[in-house]
Amino acid sequence: MAEIRNPRYSRPIDVHRWSDHPEVKALVEEIWQDYLPWQITGKQGEKRPGPRPKTSFKNQLRVLILDLYVAWLEDPELSIGMSMSPNEWNANSRYNALHLSKKLIPITEALSIAGLVDLAKGSYAGPGAKSNRTTRIRASDGLQNMFRDAKFQRDDVHRFDGQEVIILRDEKVAGKVGKEVEYTDTPNTNAMRSELKSYNDLLAASFIDIATLQEPIIPREDAVDGSLPVRIHPDHARLRRVFSRKDWSMNGRFYGGWWQQVNDDWRSKIFIDDQPTIEVDFKGLHVAMLYAQTGNKMAHDPYDISSQKIEAYPPELLRKLIKRLALTAINAKEKSSAYRAFRDGFSTAHVGKTLSNKNWIS
Numbered sequence: 001m002a003e004i005r006n007p008r009y010s011r012p013i014d015v016h017r018w019s020d021h022p023e024v025k026a027l028v029e030e031i032w033q034d035y036l037p038w039q040i041t042g043k044q045g046e047k048r049p050g051p052r053p054k055t056s057f058k059n060q061l062r063v064l065i066l067d068l069y070v071a072w073l074e075d076p077e078l079s080i081g082m083s084m085s086p087n088e089w090n091a092n093s094r095y096n097a098l099h100l101s102k103k104l105i106p107i108t109e110a111l112s113i114a115g116l117v118d119l120a121k122g123s124y125a126g127p128g129a130k131s132n133r134t135t136r137i138r139a140s141d142g143l144q145n146m147f148r149d150a151k152f153q154r155d156d157v158h159r160f161d162g163q164e165v166i167i168l169r170d171e172k173v174a175g176k177v178g179k180e181v182e183y184t185d186t187p188n189t190n191a192m193r194s195e196l197k198s199y200n201d202l203l204a205a206s207f208i209d210i211a212t213l214q215e216p217i218i219p220r221e222d223a224v225d226g227s228l229p230v231r232i233h234p235d236h237a238r239l240r241r242v243f244s245r246k247d248w249s250m251n252g253r254f255y256g257g258w259w260q261q262v263n264d265d266w267r268s269k270i271f272i273d274d275q276p277t278i279e280v281d282f283k284g285l286h287v288a289m290l291y292a293q294t295g296n297k298m299a300h301d302p303y304d305i306s307s308q309k310i311e312a313y314p315p316e317l318l319r320k321l322i323k324r325l326a327l328t329a330i331n332a333k334e335k336s337s338a339y340r341a342f343r344d345g346f347s348t349a350h351v352g353k354t355l356s357n358k359n360w361i362s
Helices: 022-035 057-074 104-113 141-149 187-204 285-293 315-330 335-344
Strands: 010-012 079-082 117-120 135-139 166-168 208-210 237-243 251-257 270-272
Touching: 022 057, 022 104, 022 141, 057 079, 057 104, 057 135, 057 141, 104 117, 104 135, 135 141, 166 187, 187 237, 285 315, 315 335
Parallel strands: 010 079, 166 237
Antiparallel strands: 079 135, 117 135, 208 270, 237 251
């Protein structure tokens, strides 16, 4: 088992990977039979106590193997963040459409013991500590060889159709994204979901691409947050709508499209069904809406403060920093939380991460 040298180079586990391809089933069956001990599968002929899981343990293994496969294709060094706390796995959650359960924890541990998964245990140094992280896993050399020999491809792996797209989140804690909150459907949430499903169906039926790329990958340095490369794939052309602070009147923005994660230069190169596109740019839309609420008209670029001649930053970078801070402040309760959320939006190496509250107080 190889060491995961950089556990921070990771993404969260995707609990909605799925495939009914026969070769996928064959690989999962091989792993199930040859590598998982009886503590997971149960002794032959022995009835397991308790209620039957909504999704069989073998199918839960399938989801895990598929996500490890996709991560390996993206980058063999990329690991997956996975909570090993049983309390974090709610098989009945609307955000867990495949009903993965806490049984995924011993399954993962068994794969690690069998040498199929590299594992770096999670760490916790206290509430809000920067060193806190979940356990990281990735396909070992042995599992990678099995992937190479497998007779299925990336396009045989898709997203589960029942994935929830209307998300309600709790308030942020220590600058981290709020946890997903369970809710009871209403005519409003049902209408939003139906509308978004129709839009996602339209996106799925469209070929959205950047024709100038040799490979469907935009480098991480050109991504909005600079953390991971942006993958151009149908999996990343599916939107969800996210509301904040357990309040249906807060936020409600659309997320998930790969085109939302790249700069305007890359967006200008997007083709839809082999036809070039034009992006309509509403300058300072959110600030303009605030002006309109007061009965005024915005007649300037609200993010341009070049007249102040802050020499430490190039004008283009300064405008991007001002824009992010302004849009963050609109949704913040107070100045301190706005500054904190602003910094949390950047990768470790970005200059925005280093700016203190005093940098913005004039």
